[in-house]
Amino acid sequence: MNREIQAVGLDIGTSKVRCIIGEPSDGGAMNIIGVGQAESRGLRRGIVTTTDAVAESIKKAVEIAERMSGAEIQMATVNLSGEHLQGENKSGVVAVAGVGREITTEDVERAVQSASAMQLPAGWKIVDRLPQEFIIDGQDGIVEPIGMHGARLESRIHILTSPSAGGQNMVKAIHRAGLEIENMVLEPLAAANSTLSDDDKEYGCALVNIGAEITSLMIFGRGAVQHTTVFPFGGMHFTKDIAVGLRVSIPEAERIKHHYGCVAGFLMKGEERQEIIEITPVGRQETRQLSKEILCDIMQPRAVELLQHIAHEVFGSGNQISSGVVLTGGGSLNRGMVEIAEQVFDAPTRLGFLEEKHFGGLLDEVQSPEWAVAGGLALSSMRLQIREHNAGGKSPKRKVAEWFENFREKFR
Numbered sequence: 001m002n003r004e005i006q007a008v009g010l011d012i013g014t015s016k017v018r019c020i021i022g023e024p025s026d027g028g029a030m031n032i033i034g035v036g037q038a039e040s041r042g043l044r045r046g047i048v049t050t051t052d053a054v055a056e057s058i059k060k061a062v063e064i065a066e067r068m069s070g071a072e073i074q075m076a077t078v079n080l081s082g083e084h085l086q087g088e089n090k091s092g093v094v095a096v097a098g099v100g101r102e103i104t105t106e107d108v109e110r111a112v113q114s115a116s117a118m119q120l121p122a123g124w125k126i127v128d129r130l131p132q133e134f135i136i137d138g139q140d141g142i143v144e145p146i147g148m149h150g151a152r153l154e155s156r157i158h159i160l161t162s163p164s165a166g167g168q169n170m171v172k173a174i175h176r177a178g179l180e181i182e183n184m185v186l187e188p189l190a191a192a193n194s195t196l197s198d199d200d201k202e203y204g205c206a207l208v209n210i211g212a213e214i215t216s217l218m219i220f221g222r223g224a225v226q227h228t229t230v231f232p233f234g235g236m237h238f239t240k241d242i243a244v245g246l247r248v249s250i251p252e253a254e255r256i257k258h259h260y261g262c263v264a265g266f267l268m269k270g271e272e273r274q275e276i277i278e279i280t281p282v283g284r285q286e287t288r289q290l291s292k293e294i295l296c297d298i299m300q301p302r303a304v305e306l307l308q309h310i311a312h313e314v315f316g317s318g319n320q321i322s323s324g325v326v327l328t329g330g331g332s333l334n335r336g337m338v339e340i341a342e343q344v345f346d347a348p349t350r351l352g353f354l355e356e357k358h359f360g361g362l363l364d365e366v367q368s369p370e371w372a373v374a375g376g377l378a379l380s381s382m383r384l385q386i387r388e389h390n391a392g393g394k395s396p397k398r399k400v401a402e403w404f405e406n407f408r409e410k411f412r
């Protein structure tokens, strides 16, 4: 066990901030030693609107995790999200000069740069570049081109862009909470890294992370990210529908959703449909009664509508999802969500839990799809530190190699 390595994943969401602290254990896995969660304030659809409020929420979640682990943290790997995040596939070609010369890190870097040359709207920037494959002299499917021979090197890269202001405000909030940023990882990529198997990524899988106000879709295939889209909806839509439909406050609607909600009427047996729920309408003291069936009638059409949007995007992208659909995020916890998704996507669907092969220690504390992002971030944090630790001092040459290593790590 390596005590110098302290992995920290910090998932700053619109409704919750979650923190996982871990340390390396055997076989590349991580022992979870502390977890913390706090209500989130000051964000809208994953974007900071009030810096101080976000900083306070971060501090609370981190303090709880610190107390549990006995560790004090200075740095964290955080989620990169926001409703405007967009993914696009690009390719670039470079010549590898010299007969019989081996392809170097610099050649790969040039090929990647060439794929990244794109016009961006004012105020937008590239936030991540995920390699899909390399093609050497027409031979495709190459994952590790360095050291191979060839004259023409082509790179296929999934490029993610986003308005830069959102990221800057998030950085400010994290600094104000007294933390440095070790790395930023795309929210759905983090969720995928903690819940999907290598086979899922290889054979094709859609990861759908349903948060409070945003839902991100990332499609994997041939071991790499093929498609990314963020939708401006999430679990909060159900809460608002309930609030409007039943004339209750948002907190009361949230309570009703958690305790009695169901988005698939066929899961309820005869007598359950008629079970009575007591609700308190806005501005009233006395309660009102309503059957579970009526609540389901409000929620089910919304679930179908949201999932149809996502399915439309998946089918339109032209990717095969032989391994099916994996749902993560708090919004996936609505009863019946998996069953409805299975029908809408016409594909096997499951909830995404932290994979036991990657996590140990206090895993039971976080064994829920809501923690998938924080778990993936902590895992990335640990792997980054292990690589840095193994690399020792950083010569300029080493830095380039590390950049590429970091690159490859992204879709491992």
Ligand SMILES: Nc1ncnc2c1ncn2[C@@H]1O[C@H](COP(=O)(O)OP(=O)(O)OP(=O)(O)O)[C@@H](O)[C@H]1O
Residues within 6 Å of the ligand: 012, 013, 014, 015, 016, 017, 040, 045, 046, 210, 211, 212, 213, 214, 215, 234, 235, 236, 239, 254, 257, 258, 261, 328, 329, 330, 331, 332, 333, 334, 335, 370
């Ligand atoms: N048991 C449950 N049943 C139904 N919905 C739930 C349940 N638990 C959580 N949710 C919903 O999940 C949503 C929060 O999910 P999550 O914590 O993943 O979001 P977040 O990361 O804070 O937000 P975002 O990713 O949108 O920025 C809320 O709308 C909440 O009501």
Ligand SMILES: [Mg+2]
Residues within 6 Å of the ligand: 012, 013, 014, 187, 211, 212, 329, 373
């Ligand atoms: Mg989230």
